[in-house]
Amino acid sequence: MSIKKRIFRVLECVLLIILFVMFIFPFYWTLITSVKGLYEAVAYPPTFWPSEFHFENYAQAWKHADFAHFGKNSIFMSVGATIILMLSCTMAAYGFARFEFKGKKGLFFLMMADIVIPAQVIFLPIFVMYSKMKLLNTYASYFFLFVYSGGVIFFLRNAFKQVPAELVEAARLDGASEFSVMFRVMLPAVKPFMITQIMLSFISKWNGYFWIQTLTTNDHIRTLPIAMNRLSSIGEEFISAWNVTMAGNVMLMAPLLILYIFANRQIKVAFIGNGIK
Amino acid sequence: MPIILKDIKKIYPGSKEPVIEGLNLTIKDGSFTVLLGPSGCGKTTTLRMIAGLEDVTEGTITVDNTDITRMEPGDRNLAMVFQNYAIYPHMSVKGNIEFGLKNYKMTKEQIAQRIKDVLELTGLTEFANRMPNQLSGGQRQRVALARAISKSPKAFLMDEPLSNLDAKLRNQMRSELIQMFKQMETTFVYVTHDQVEALTMATDIVVMHNGKIMQQGSPKEIYRNPQNIFVAQFIGDPGMNVFLLDDGNYIGFKPRGLRSSGSDRDFSFEADLLTSEFLGFDYQYTFETGMGRIVMRSIDELEPDNHYRLYVQDADLFFFDKDQNVCEPFAIGGLKGVYHADE
Amino acid sequence: MRMNERYELRQHGKVYNFFNKLLKNPYFLIAPAVIFDLWLTIFPMCFAVYMSFFKWDPISGRKKFLGLGNFRYLFQSEDFRKVLSNTIIFMLAILFVGLLLKILMGVFLNKRTPLHNIVQTVSFTPHIIASVSIAVIFMWLMDPNNGIFNMGLRALGLPTSYWYKGRDSALFSIIIVSIWAGLGSGALRIIAGLRSIPEYIYEAAKLDKSSPMKTFFKITIPLLSPTLLYMVVTTTASAFTSFDTVKMMTNGGPDNSTNLIAFYIYQQGLGFNQYGRAMAAAVILLLISGALAVINFTVLDKRVHYQ
Numbered sequence: 011m012s013i014k015k016r017i018f019r020v021l022e023c024v025l026l027i028i029l030f031v032m033f034i035f036p037f038y039w040t041l042i043t044s045v046k047g048l049y050e051a052v053a054y055p056p057t058f059w060p061s062e063f064h065f066e067n068y069a070q071a072w073k074h075a076d077f078a079h080f081g082k083n084s085i086f087m088s089v090g091a092t093i094i095l096m097l098s099c100t101m102a103a104y105g106f107a108r109f110e111f112k113g114k115k116g117l118f119f120l121m122m123a124d125i126v127i128p129a130q131v132i133f134l135p136i137f138v139m140y141s142k143m144k145l146l147n148t149y150a151s152y153f154f155l156f157v158y159s160g161g162v163i164f165f166l167r168n169a170f171k172q173v174p175a176e177l178v179e180a181a182r183l184d185g186a187s188e189f190s191v192m193f194r195v196m197l198p199a200v201k202p203f204m205i206t207q208i209m210l211s212f213i214s215k216w217n218g219y220f221w222i223q224t225l226t227t228n229d230h231i232r233t234l235p236i237a238m239n240r241l242s243s244i245g246e247e248f249i250s251a252w253n254v255t256m257a258g259n260v261m262l263m264a265p266l267l268i269l270y271i272f273a274n275r276q277i278k279v280a281f282i283g284n285g286i287k
Numbered sequence: 288m289p290i291i292l293k294d295i296k297k298i299y300p301g302s303k304e305p306v307i308e309g310l311n312l313t314i315k316d317g318s319f320t321v322l323l324g325p326s327g328c329g330k331t332t333t334l335r336m337i338a339g340l341e342d343v344t345e346g347t348i349t350v351d352n353t354d355i356t357r358m359e360p361g362d363r364n365l366a367m368v369f370q371n372y373a374i375y376p377h378m379s380v381k382g383n384i385e386f387g388l389k390n391y392k393m394t395k396e397q398i399a400q401r402i403k404d405v406l407e408l409t410g411l412t413e414f415a416n417r418m419p420n421q422l423s424g425g426q427r428q429r430v431a432l433a434r435a436i437s438k439s440p441k442a443f444l445m446d447e448p449l450s451n452l453d454a455k456l457r458n459q460m461r462s463e464l465i466q467m468f469k470q471m472e473t474t475f476v477y478v479t480h481d482q483v484e485a486l487t488m489a490t491d492i493v494v495m496h497n498g499k500i501m502q503q504g505s506p507k508e509i510y511r512n513p514q515n516i517f518v519a520q521f522i523g524d525p526g527m528n529v530f531l532l533d534d535g536n537y538i539g540f541k542p543r544g545l546r547s548s549g550s551d552r553d554f555s556f557e558a559d560l561l562t563s564e565f566l567g568f569d570y571q572y573t574f575e576t577g578m579g580r581i582v583m584r585s586i587d588e589l590e591p592d593n594h595y596r597l598y599v600q601d602a603d604l605f606f607f608d609k610d611q612n613v614c615e616p617f618a619i620g621g622l623k624g625v626y627h628a629d630e
Numbered sequence: 631m632r633m634n635e636r637y638e639l640r641q642h643g644k645v646y647n648f649f650n651k652l653l654k655n656p657y658f659l660i661a662p663a664v665i666f667d668l669w670l671t672i673f674p675m676c677f678a679v680y681m682s683f684f685k686w687d688p689i690s691g692r693k694k695f696l697g698l699g700n701f702r703y704l705f706q707s708e709d710f711r712k713v714l715s716n717t718i719i720f721m722l723a724i725l726f727v728g729l730l731l732k733i734l735m736g737v738f739l740n741k742r743t744p745l746h747n748i749v750q751t752v753s754f755t756p757h758i759i760a761s762v763s764i765a766v767i768f769m770w771l772m773d774p775n776n777g778i779f780n781m782g783l784r785a786l787g788l789p790t791s792y793w794y795k796g797r798d799s800a801l802f803s804i805i806i807v808s809i810w811a812g813l814g815s816g817a818l819r820i821i822a823g824l825r826s827i828p829e830y831i832y833e834a835a836k837l838d839k840s841s842p843m844k845t846f847f848k849i850t851i852p853l854l855s856p857t858l859l860y861m862v863v864t865t866t867a868s869a870f871t872s873f874d875t876v877k878m879m880t881n882g883g884p885d886n887s888t889n890l891i892a893f894y895i896y897q898q899g900l901g902f903n904q905y906g907r908a909m910a911a912a913v914i915l916l917l918i919s920g921a922l923a924v925i926n927f928t929v930l931d932k933r934v935h936y937q
Contacts, residue, residue, distance in 0.1 A: 023745070025738065026745055026746065026749050029735070029739075029749050029753065030748065030749050030752060032753075032810075033749075033752045033753045033755065033756070033813075034752050036767045036768070036771060037755065037767070039767075039770070039771065039778060040767050043770065051776070052775070052776035054776075054781055055781065055785065056778055056781050098662040098666075099663060101659045101660070101662065101663070102659060102660040102662070102663035102664075104659055105656040105657075105658075105659030105660040106656075106660065108656075109654075109656035109659075111656045111657065114656075117664060120664065120667060120668075120672065121663065121664075123667055123671045123672055123675070124667070124671050125923070126919060126920060126923040127671055127675050127916065127919070128867075128870070128871045128892070128915060128916075128919050129871070130871055130873065130891075130892040130895050130912065130915060131674075131678055131895075131912040131913075131915055131916045131919075132670070132671060132674035132675055132678060133896075133899075134678065134681075134895070134899040134900070134905060134908055134912070135673075135674035135675075135677040135678050135681065135909075136670060136674050137899075137900070138677075138688070138905075139674070139677075154666060154669075154670060155670060157662050157663065157665075157666035157670075158662070158663045158664075158666040158667040158670065158671065160667075163663060185639050185640075187642065187646070187650050188650045188651075188653035188654050189646075189649070189650060189653065191653075192653055213758055216760070217758075217759065217760035217761065217762070217763075219760065219761065219762050219873075219874045219877075220873055220874065223877065224896065224900060235760050235762040235763075238760075238763065238766060239762060239877075239878060241766075242765075242766045242769060242878065252770050252773070252776065255766060255770070256766075256767075256770060259763050259766050259767065262760060262762070262763055263759045263760070263763050266758050266759055266760075267755070267759065270755065270758050274751050274754075277758060278750075278751070278754055278818060281754075281757060281758075281818075282815070282822050283822055285821075285822030285823070285825055285826050286818055286821060286822040286825070
């Protein structure tokens, strides 16, 4: 190895370490703060390893921000919305991919509406509608939002279209019913795409903030991100209990971070596409 | 149990032009019928209409004297082998066969027995639990055949099943298909654009062009006695040379009927040798006549870049009338030009 | 032969056949999606446009037609002009600085060693966790009194900053958070784009004695252009719909210095009950995203077939 090459190699490693620290440090600092004592958390100079562990911060955050209630909502609503989304969008994508029918082009164009129209344009009319229909603060009002998703329908339609038409024809010649065609031929053929969408949908629902923030007026159906919002303001306004806030934040991030540790390849592919492999 | 197509018309939705019109075809029971023709001639559409995968715009299809024109594909008791095999990629070899059988009133034991028999017949027994992506092209082809055989259908429909295989495997599968046909004693309807497949396997060939049947007959009839110019030029390697005459009639001769020497009584004309290709057993020569190019196959070695007088004996001449159908011999008048049916 | 034995097809019950037919009916299949699309996307959009022409007091429910009055108000209002300029500064920053960093990082990280892989994975993490979590983390890091950022500056003897609580530094702080959060996923997108360029093109360039610099600008960048254009469009769109970070960290403050258009709509609508004004701003947002969609579908669609 020439000297020039060796210098480049060292520089490359240094840069990699800088990038690594840049992205890992905020998470490390969150985790460390979450187990520090109240005074150690804000002490100057800062400590990079807690002198004593205060796991009671987690209990405090749990109690303070009512994680039991918000967490239950988060799980129920993320899972529920994902199921509803997958059901209706799979049906629609299947319909668009497999059949020719009158008005197909126009209807498909209509399906792309939410790709163009931002949520910020339509939340207020929906708020007005929901309050007139007495739907505000109901689980149904939340689930209704995810019956339709243009992006998911578009993605799954393309997946279904990749399945060769002959497979369906072979199944029909085999005397298979539509149930068999759908559940034993088509759905298994697009399984990887479905898993991708389920993952993406669950992650976005778990992290979702805007709809919950705008379409609720009380805590009945609010989820963990809202609890976090409240915890952060408690943290900074009164006693600067950043350690408790960070404990809450760790609890909010933990499910997805654990998922990411075990399935980081699949999740990266889900978000970016196969090109990243 | 013949398959009879009567006055079939097919217009694809969204288009006005029929791809098939006034098609009448009887596929004899127990025959190996090959629908042969260039791409776009309607042969695949015809097969898919028999299978029920395409709607019939007008006309009727009967199998066994039962009208199946509007029947669901699954109710017709026909099996089809697709060009790309259409094997279910997420099912094992066994699962692929089982999937179809489950729709019949068969007990578990009957299904298991049938799968065992079919796998044995197609030589797939050791691959029963393999997934399709672990199989070679030839093995996948066999799975598709096994799946078709398992249903013990009234007829096998095959849509260019060998076109995705390499040349060597294709030859092998061809003889296996002939064997299978003899064993099954069932009607085969086979679509291809490859005349070698048609001539080697078929008991009946149906030559199609532009949605119409040009000729139906045994391979020998089709090869030796083409009924019209299209068949004459489509069959053969290469096809027939045809001259358009001043009076509007045509004469033709096969490349192998052309000689570089002959007598004054023979039909003859002048030509320049353009190219010669050595094909092992014989040569293929291309000549420029001044009215168009013609092709000759011969075991004689000719000098390149030379001028020749070429001869055709009377017995090797074919006569076609103005409608391009075969007719009685007539006196040959002036030559107008070389004619190609597909131009 | 035993195999020639033929069996009858199985028959199904009435209920089964009924649902079986439904599965073949495309209108049934797409009905739920179409109905909810119309109800909760198309209709609200039309309603938003309609509302933008009215002064509407949600408490009394009284409506008054203003014509373009709301729009006139917006463009004359100091606040809204500030909001627009904030949004454009924010957009330009995440577009130019953000995109440049993404390209550099993507090119740098495009190797398959374990170390590169770890950095790729770690830098992508912000993409999968809630924007709320990221906001809270940075509120803590940037805390003017006890945050590690100011502690670091103090330790180095540099002047400290009020970060997201300072009028002059708040927008800058929001931009830092947004760029940091989008860097990893953007770099990964670049890497995916780079890996889609076939190796033989680089081999051909080598045979043509193209220098590394020339290869990068004349081959890599043009072939990466579909990815880059896609990123430009999505980044721009995200600038106009950015809400969570602002809501969490600054609530648009201090003194409107971080008020972006998406937050402004929310603030006017649900905060100040000015439905008409909020919807007029929403219509402006709709026009911008409509224009971006047109760019996306026309220019991008053509460029994707570049290769």
